[in-house]
Amino acid sequence: MRNKGNLINYLGYLFGILSLIIIILSLTCIIRDRPVSRIRKCPFRMWAQVDWEETLRKPSTGWTRIEGEEIIGEPYKNLEVKNISGDIDITGWKEDYFLIKYVKSGPTKEWVEELRVQVDTTENVISVKRLPELKSLIQRGSVSFDIFIPDTVKTISANSVSGHIILNQMPAGITQNLKTVSGRIKTDNSGNLQVSSISGSTSFRFSGSTLNVSTISGSIKGEMSNLKSGGSLELSSVSGSIHINADETLNSDISLKSVSGSISCDFPVTISVKKRNLLEGKIGEGFIPMNIKTTSGSIKIRKL
Amino acid sequence: MEDENKRYEEARKIAKNKVSFIRHFITYIFVLIVLAVINNVTSRAYQWWLWVALFWGIGVFFNFLSAFIFKGGGLKKLEDDLVRREMKRIGAEKDEK
Numbered sequence: 001m002r003n004k005g006n007l008i009n010y011l012g013y014l015f016g017i018l019s020l021i022i023i024i025l026s027l028t029c030i031i032r033d034r035p036v037s038r039i040r041k042c043p044f045r046m047w048a049q050v051d052w053e054e055t056l057r058k059p060s061t062g063w064t065r066i067e068g069e070e071i072i073g074e075p076y077k078n079l080e081v082k083n084i085s086g087d088i089d090i091t092g093w094k095e096d097y098f099l100i101k102y103v104k105s106g107p108t109k110e111w112v113e114e115l116r117v118q119v120d121t122t123e124n125v126i127s128v129k130r131l132p133e134l135k136s137l138i139q140r141g142s143v144s145f146d147i148f149i150p151d152t153v154k155t156i157s158a159n160s161v162s163g164h165i166i167l168n169q170m171p172a173g174i175t176q177n178l179k180t181v182s183g184r185i186k187t188d189n190s191g192n193l194q195v196s197s198i199s200g201s202t203s204f205r206f207s208g209s210t211l212n213v214s215t216i217s218g219s220i221k222g223e224m225s226n227l228k229s230g231g232s233l234e235l236s237s238v239s240g241s242i243h244i245n246a247d248e249t250l251n252s253d254i255s256l257k258s259v260s261g262s263i264s265c266d267f268p269v270t271i272s273v274k275k276r277n278l279l280e281g282k283i284g285e286g287f288i289p290m291n292i293k294t295t296s297g298s299i300k301i302r303k304l
Numbered sequence: 305m306e307d308e309n310k311r312y313e314e315a316r317k318i319a320k321n322k323v324s325f326i327r328h329f330i331t332y333i334f335v336l337i338v339l340a341v342i343n344n345v346t347s348r349a350y351q352w353w354l355w356v357a358l359f360w361g362i363g364v365f366f367n368f369l370s371a372f373i374f375k376g377g378g379l380k381k382l383e384d385d386l387v388r389r390e391m392k393r394i395g396a397e398k399d400e401k
Contacts, residue, residue: 011326012326016369016372019332020361020365023362030355161347
């Protein structure tokens with residue numbers, strides 16, 4: 001009996017020390033993974049003027065950075081970008097070739113040297129990947145892409161885990177498929193569009209036929225114009241609000257559902273169902289089905 | 305007899321706290337393993353289970369402190385000391401009068 005009591009005491013002290021070791025180890029891993037030094041070096045006195053987003057995106061001088069670029073001369077029609085940690089910026093330009101700029105950065109030189117950027121070209125597809133796939137427990141460094149594309153491109157697929165996906169100066173009619181777990185998604189012009197995000201906000205300008213946007217905690221803001229019939233518009237969020245601006249020619253069969261948020265629509269609606277959290281009806285002739293769902297955010301449809 | 309009962313209750317409470325800490329720690333380790341496996345099977349990009357390890361670990365460590373280090377109840381002891389001192393002071397004042 002006495003031995004069992006001693007065992008409990010020894011085990012207790014052992015477990016107590018172990019829990020302290022686990023705390024220290026997990027704290028070390030979290031701090032090593034999240035470069036607090038980048039935040040510390042921000043000029044404190046100019047707090048109000050600091051562009052925090054930009055500051056956090058740029059690694060401080062304490063970080064190792066390796067820059068690189070590749071030029072692809074063929075007029076490929078499809079672009080695929082896969083990243084894990086880091087932003088993806090894609091910009092349309094008037095040149096007839098692709099320019100892929102990247103910045104690899106990380107807290108140690110070894111980590112950065114381990115990172116590779118692989119550019120593959122197959123029939124009509126140009127594929128840009130960050131390698132290696134993660135094998136260790138802790139995320140090692142990040143790669144930011146700045147890609148310039150000619151107007152021959154017809155589809156863009158960009159996939160990241162932690163980082164923004166920003167598309168600027170896009171030629172009209174490009175089909176886009178954009179996915180990230182934690183980061184903002186923005187496209188200034190798209191054809192058919194599919195967006196998926198867990199915690200980032202989404203903003204878009206859409207003029208295609210099929211739109212599918214889903215987020216968990218991010219808000220959705222979008223503009224729609226020159227919609228083509230034959231597709232559908234699906235927008236959903238769990239805790240984010242959904243605000244849409246559409247041009248006056250909107251002809252849509254709408255179903256707007258918000259569990260705890262408000263619903264408002266500037267367009268004249270021929271109402272078929274109206275409840276506290278549901279609005280169904282037609283705007284204009286109702287050619288295009290539009291389903292908008294959110295759990296705790298508001299839904300607004302405004303005129304452009 | 306009352307003292308004996310009081311001591312028994314106190315000893316029982318300390319023993320109970322110790323056993324409950326052991327149980328807490330084993331649960332902590334088991335859940336962490338499960339979370340780490342889920343995290344790394346689904347996506348290795350972000351190790352969110354470390355946050356659970358950190359904050360729950362702090363809770364477990366405090367549980368250890370209360371069960372094994374400050375087992376007599378630090379504040380309760382302090383309160384008893386204060387009561388004893390106040391009783392002494394009141395007694396001394398009465399004697400003076």
